[in-house]
Amino acid sequence: MEHKQISTDKFSNISYRVGGNGPAIVLLHGFPLDHTLWNDITGLLTEKHTVITPDLPGAGQSSLPADEELSMENMAEAIKDILDAEGVNTAIIAGHSMGGYVSVAFAELFPEKLAGLAFVHSMATADSEEKKEQRRKSIELFNKGGKEPFIRQMVPGLFSERSKQRLSEDIKRCTEVALKTATGSLSAFYNAMINRPGRTSKLYSKDFPVLWIIGENDKIAAPENLMQQTTLTNVNFVYVYENCGHMSMIEFPDLLAKHMLNFIKYCYEREKE
Ligand code: MLT
Numbered sequence: 522m523e524h525k526q527i528s529t530d531k532f533s534n535i536s537y538r539v540g541g542n543g544p545a546i547v548l549l550h551g552f553p554l555d556h557t558l559w560n561d562i563t564g565l566l567t568e569k570h571t572v573i574t575p576d577l578p579g580a581g582q583s584s585l586p587a588d589e590e591l592s593m594e595n596m597a598e599a600i601k602d603i604l605d606a607e608g609v610n611t612a613i614i615a616g617h618s619m620g621g622y623v624s625v626a627f628a629e630l631f632p633e634k635l636a637g638l639a640f641v642h643s644m645a646t647a648d649s650e651e652k653k654e655q656r657r658k659s660i661e662l663f664n665k666g667g668k669e670p671f672i673r674q675m676v677p678g679l680f681s682e683r684s685k686q687r688l689s690e691d692i693k694r695c696t697e698v699a700l701k702t703a704t705g706s707l708s709a710f711y712n713a714m715i716n717r718p719g720r721t722s723k724l725y726s727k728d729f730p731v732l733w734i735i736g737e738n739d740k741i742a743a744p745e746n747l748m749q750q751t752t753l754t755n756v757n758f759v760y761v762y763e764n765c766g767h768m769s770m771i772e773f774p775d776l777l778a779k780h781m782l783n784f785i786k787y788c789y790e791r792e793k794e
Contacts, residue, residue: 522563522574526582529602531595536582537575537603541567544636544789545612546781547600548574549620551643552710553672553699555581558617562770565778570785573612575603577623579706581698591709593626593717601631613788615639615732615781618742618767619710625720632727637788639732639781642742642767645750647719656711663704672699681738681766691771721753730756730791732784734777736765758784 522538550558556574566572577596579585613636616624621643628638676696731754735747751759760780769777
């Protein structure tokens with residue numbers, strides 16, 4: 522994968538990796554990680570596809586704007602700017618968790634650029650009031666220097682109990698990536714999540730296929746919540762992974778790559794019709 526960077530009006534530096542050839546897929550990481558989240562599957566996709574893995578603004582090597590204001594919409598605009606820089610007309614946007622909140626904002630803002638949308642342990646609904654309150658408390662904790670204990674507790678909880686036993690090195694690697702994320706970025710991401718609108722009604726009116734990847738043991742994007750959203754669009758591919766938490770790209774990378782490849786094939790064949 523080649524490392525590239527662009528600057529936009531809003532963001533002085535957006536960093537991304539690009540590799541492979543063919544119909545494009547963009548993989549957006551979740552909170553509080555970066556593009557390396559996808560390392561176990563990018564090689565399985567680049568044989569037939571152009572794969573783009575950005576660092577969202579404030580994560581990895583992409584800078585947070587000076588005003589520290591992030592929204593799902595301004596992050597979606599940064600993704601559109603990457604596609605323009607790469608000369609990509611239409612892409613499948615796959616978002617993990619927070620990356621999915623950006624993807625669905627992208628779908629609303631730039632439907633003409635979208636060949637398909639993949640929610641990887643993610644959703645189109647807004648936060649509940651309770652969830653917003655939890656996030657505000659976490660922001661207070663970050664401001665009081667509580668980033669490290671927060672991350673050390675949060676990251677292992679993203680994996681299923683079974684995965685925790687066999688993937689301790691991966692959990693360590695994800696923890697290290699998360700610890701590098703600046704406190705200001707963590708707060709900016711949580712504020713963006715608190716402020717995001719629900720977009721389920723927007724999905725109804727759109728005509729693009731949607732892939733849903735659901736972890737049976739996911740505590741953040743719980744199956745019972747996601748299943749209710751899986752009939753929002755006309756064409757839905759729905760997979761529930763057994764013994765999987767919130768991190769299928771690390772817990773079951775071969776299975777995820779297989780389902781993504783099938784989905785990408787379907788989306789681009791449909792575009793040709
Ligand atoms: C993520 O994995 O991106 C976050 O946990 C999402 C969230 O907190 O809603």
